[in-house]
Amino acid sequence: MVKTKKVNTSLRLEKKVLKELKILAIEKETSVQAIIEKLILEYIKKNKETSEQ
Incomplete structure (x- = not known):
């Protein structure tokens, strides 16, 4: 199994959206x-x- 490198990112979500x-x-x-x-x-x-069409 080939593991790909993951990188961190962040995003802002409404509290209720993240909870759900x-x-x-x-x-x-x-x-x-x-x-x-x-x-x-x-x-x-x-x-x-x-976009390719």
């Missing part, structure tokens, strides 16, 4: 980081597809 995200992560047995990274990758893929 943490609860969801616990329920799904994952992490906030994993959820955000998945969403970002999906966003990048979607936008690359639309």
Whole structure:
């Protein structure tokens, strides 16, 4: 398994949004980081597809 280097970043979210995200992560047995990274990758893929048309 190849490990990729992770770098730190920060973002500001409304307190209630972060709370809901943490609860969801616990329920799904994952992490906030994993959820955000998945969403970002999906966003990048979607936008690359639309910009290439």
